[in-house]
Every structure is written in C-alpha cells, then in structure tokens.
Amino acid sequence: MASIKNEKGTISIANDAIAALTGNIITNSGFYGIVGMAAKRAADGLYELLNRENLAKGVRVTANEQGELSIELHIIVEYGVPISAVATSTIEAVTYHVSEATGLAVNRVDIVVEGVRV
Secondary structure, three states: OEEEEEOOEEEEEOHHHHHHHHHHHHHHOOOOOEEEEEEEOOOOOOEEEOOHHHHHHHEEEEEOOOOOEEEEEEEEEEOOOOHHHHHHHHHHHHHHHHHHHHOOOEEEEEEEEEEEEO
16 A cells, blocks of 8 residues: 655555556557456466456556555557557556556556457
8 A cells, every 4th residue: 555645644545546547547548559458367377358347457556665656567469569669658658647646656667468469
C-alpha cells in the first residue's frame, strides 16, 4: 500500500486500486499495438485475455518504503507491431498517467508480453 503524507494527514492507496487504475489506462486509452491485458489461468497455466472487470489481474503493483511504485504489466500485443516501440510508449504513458492520478512517483514499469494475436 502506498501512502502520501502531508500536514493534514495521510492518504493511503491500495495496490489493487492502483492496479485497476493502470488496467483501465491501458485498455481505455487505445494504446497502439496492445490487444489487451493477460492473466494466467490456474487450471492449465495458459494466459488468457482479460475482460474489463478483471483488468487488475494483469497488473502487479508494489510500493517501496519511500512510496515509489513499481508496476508490472502482463499484456498481449498485436501481431506485426514492433514490441519494443509498444513497450516504450506504454511505459512512458503509464508512468505519466499513474503519477498524475495518484500523486505518487512511479519508479519503474516492467512489461511482460504474454502473447501475440492476429
């Protein structure tokens, strides 16, 4: 859980809330080359495309002692797009939007490409 302290008190933001925010940023902002978020199915160990209600399952958020966030995104990309360009633009956009929405510093964003779809 990340916290922001000021003279009037403390604001705590749950990691799940930041994960849901990040999943919505990815899917609602129309990122070029991203088909959607992915999560591992427990039954067979394969990755599946997540629907809008489960987007947070494709995001892992941790906060260090200084309140800086580390975000790991599991995505499925579109066939034929340059994965490095998609990842770079996604990292920049997620860093900006999450920082703006929460007031917290984003220390790192890791992208895990779980699959490619046509």
